[in-house]
């Protein structure tokens with residue numbers, strides 16, 4: 001059945017294919033037709049390409065070998081930014097493009113992209129001088145076309161302490177405050193995938209690309225494995241796009257490696273240990289700069305930037321990486337943070353394009369497209385912030401390949417969530433207070449209404465008030481969430497920001513979860529064990 005265009009909406013009402021409970025049906029639909037484009041990788045890059053392609057009326061499939069956004073796209077600093085430090089590399093075009101994209105992303109997804117002021121303290125003998133920082137931020141604001149009221153502002157020594165009283169470095173001489181945006185990276189990715197599904201694409205998780213071969217009539221056949229049943233099957237597609245992030249080289253087997261991987265670690269500290277009021281970008285103990293960003297009841301600190309050439313499975317945070325971040329934060333802020341204060345962490349790999357003789361921190365973050373002999377279009381490098389423009393460049397290549405006219409992308413007009421907070425809040429305020437509503441709206445946009453309905457149904461039928469469980473049911477039925485780990489990581493990120501509440505929540509809903517979702521106790525225990533192992537992994541260091 002055709003999913004592009006109006007018919008899709010009818011189909012969407014008939015059956016929720018983006019529910020993990022209807023996965024078999026979705027798989028059958030994917031197997032039984034051929035696509036214009038099949039994308040490998042369900043991170044932000046793949047999601048952006050998926051939305052761009054389906055909005056042009058193409059038939060699109062996307063496969064992700066694990067959960068959506070489980071790769072680097074849930075492990076970033078979660079900033080929608082132009083990358084001030086790329087000015088050092090004189091990468092003006094990257095700063096200009098990503099800088100301008102910030103406002104576009106805010107306009108299409110204001111529920112998940114929020115303005116954020118960033119403070120840079122200037123210290124005597126520090127990496128940045130007051131003059132150079134001001135100049136760099138002037139250029140930054142200019143390239144990014146920042147509105148006058150949001151342009152950078154210089155701060156005296158006195159006013160910087162008013163803005164952030166926890167700064168201790170006696171050498172601080174003043175500072176600068178400038179405009180950025182923050183996001184929730186995995187939510188942004190999943191929201192885009194959900195939108196592309198609703199327009200007519202077929203994104204599916206837990207399907208791994210194995211290999212491909214030319215088939216007939218300019219079709220390629222992708223050999224894939226369903227990671228849940230273990231069964232192999234084929235997908236037919238005119239074009240294959242490799243958006244596999246750090247795994248890009250693995251997909252293009254036998255070709256010279258294009259990528260250099262850089263490991264980036266973040267640690268999470270409860271806000272009561274470091275009650276930071278303001279996001280700060282400050283000098284680390286070496287010649288780099290790192291961020292400290294308040295979020296919910298926590299502050300996260302990162303990132304490291306070191307060459308990584310080990311296995312891509314089971315990447316762990318090392319104690320020495322944690323010590324580097326702690327030493328850096330303790331140099332600038334008080335009270336002192338100790339390793340035992342850390343409640344959670346995440347680690348991601350930046351897929352960077354190799355450049356001769358350059359040190360890992362100097363390698364450009366620009367994206368690059370390359371087409372291999374077997375015709376696979378691969379994209380690597382880039383940033384979360386630039387996903388729309390990267391998608392547009394890929395679609396230009398796709399258009400050439402399937403011989404259709406290319407036009408500029410229209411995704412800047414596609415609102416990811418169409419309703420405002422105020423409208424939604426009116427409809428849920430009898431049961432959800434403003435704080436809860438904001439939290440849910442910032443994750444799910446107008447779909448807070450669906451979560452509210454689930455919550456009310458549970459209350460009526462089972463006499464329970466289970467908010468997190470309502471969220472879980474919503475994610476299973478609308479976001480292809482398969483298990484507890486998918487939920488507490490990529491869906492609501494409690495694993496990183498509210499890790500201490502998870503066990504209690506699971507206790508509260510486990511019997512209903514087993515009953516309502518038809519899980520056997522054995523399956524539930526397996527899910528619970530996997531979740532426990534994951535939580536242990538992110539809260540301990542090797």
Ligand SMILES: Cc1cc2nc3c(=O)[nH]c(=O)nc-3n(C[C@H](O)[C@H](O)[C@H](O)COP(=O)(O)OP(=O)(O)OC[C@H]3O[C@@H](n4cnc5c(N)ncnc54)[C@H](O)[C@@H]3O)c2cc1C
Pocket residue numbers: 040041042043044045046063064065066067068069070071072073074075076077078079080081207208209210243244245246247251262263264265303348349350351381382383384385386
């Ligand atoms: C520490 C750190 C901080 C960062 N901070 C920022 C920031 O603040 N702002 C910003 O704009 N950018 C930031 N970035 C960059 C940004 O996070 C990445 O550029 C972006 O997330 C990469 O997305 P991706 O989709 O290309 O890769 P991924 O998110 O890794 O997605 C690739 C996906 O492909 C899947 N895959 C691989 N092989 C297969 C296969 N055979 N079959 C099916 N699926 C497969 C993987 O499972 C994975 O989910 C940061 C990066 C790091 C590492």
